[in-house]
Amino acid sequence: MDSGEKLKSSFYNFILDQKDKECILYNSLSGVILLVTNPEEYRKVKELLNSVENYYYEEDEIIKLLYEKGILVEEDKDELEYLEYLYERDVVRNQELSLTLITTRQCNLRCVYCYEKHENLVMSSEVYHSLELYIENSLRERKYSGVNITLFGGEPFLEYNNITSFLENLSRICNKYNVPYSAGATTNGVLITPEHFEKLYELGVGYYQITIDGLEDTHNMYRKSIDGKGSFRKIIENLKYMNNTDYDFEVTIRTNFNEEVFRRAKEFYKFIAQNFDRRFHVYYEGIKKLGGENDASLDILGVDKVSETSIDIAAYIRKLGIKNDVIDEMTLPFKQVCYATKHNNYLIDYDGSILKCTLSLDDKLNHIGKLYKDGTMEIDEARHAKWVGKKTQLANICKQCKVLPLCYGGRCVNGRVHGEVFKCDKEFKEQELADLVTYNV
Secondary structure (H helix, E strand, O other): OOOOOEEEEOOOEEEEEEOOOEEEEEEOOOOEEEEEOOHHHHHHHHHHHHOOOEEOOOOOHHHHHHHHOOOEEEOOOOHHHHHHHHHHHHHHOOOEEEEEEEOEOOOOEEEOOOOOOOOOOEOOHHHHHHHHHHHHHHHHOOOOOEEEEEEEOOOHHHHHHHHHHHHHHHHHHHHHOOOOEEEEEEEOOOOOOHHHHHHHHHOOEEEEEEEOOOOHHHHHHHEEEOOOOEOHHHHHHHHHHHHOOOOOOEEEEEEEEOHHHHHOHHHHHHHHHHHOOOOEEEEEEEOOOOOOOOHHHOOOOOHHHHHHHHHHHHHHHHHHOOOEHHHHHHHOOOOOOOHHHOOOEEEEOOOOEEEOOOOOOOOHHHEEEEEOOOOOEEEOHHHHHHHHOOOOOOOHHHHOOOOHHHHOOOOOHHHHHOOOOOOOOHHHHHHHHHHHHHOOO
């Protein structure tokens, strides 16, 4: 940037005044959040961002900082065009192979809001072997720059022995071709015993998402074992073992809340802060009706209430010093883009079927291909295009929205594939984002 070149305030800025003497600057395109508390700096920042014309002077540290953080941009910069470029570069052309494995359709819990059927269907050794062949052949041909595996179910670790055998082979393959490999799991946490955790860590499983719905009484009400007993104590016992190691891993403790769970949320997060270190993050959403057999009787919160309670919870979590994954999901570029829209992201079902979405495993439109014994994948490109092909077609309302860098016009892709009409309250989304940033800095 040459000295004297004209700058302007970014369209994607949120300028959030606090007490008329300080402000929060947030830019959704860069993901940067700055807190300005010095009165003199506050005055200058407000003057710059409210000015019709701004100039870049290299010796001016405030202007330089605002430019480096994306708060100020070149006067002739087309930010929408730049955003479209970033989406193409970072999302569409991402060359990492991401596979989510449905290792089993069965589960050892019977959560009241679960949308999945519980069937004794497990991934066979033949399917695991076919995956190994596909990955090795692809890496030999330099098709992918990395491999990420997510273990899913049902409860994936019901198939612990097959999983560990597969991961041992996969690690060997990736090392052979000098390609980075990572693995994680979405699990209820009951089966991550100390012995299992040690072995999984050795095999590169460095991330877990584990659901705990509040303290023992509320969690056990919603997440019972098959025999009707609660699962809380066993999960906490496993997590405390993990916490007592010095290993490099991350756990997201997810909570699905309704009015009852939310009522004791602060007490629950205080418990998390007292028992677990910074490797344990939190994430939360309102309970949803996703087609499960108990949908009719579920107590759920409305959209407005979910937004309100999320902001309140986030503010309390911040005070406790817990890392909140919701903040990252809601404020960093492209974090809200659905995995199903990504070209190299596939679900491999227990029988080798290739899918896109975890929410509709048996839906015909969700089945886009098949993995064969010889390690080849057959993809129905026309059906795959229904999931990934329309993301660049932004609605006009999206082009005028400051939340666009986060979601890129996203909504439930499964709904779009099934003909759902696009709806979005731009003003509500922008205000929700502004409130989230305001109460969490």
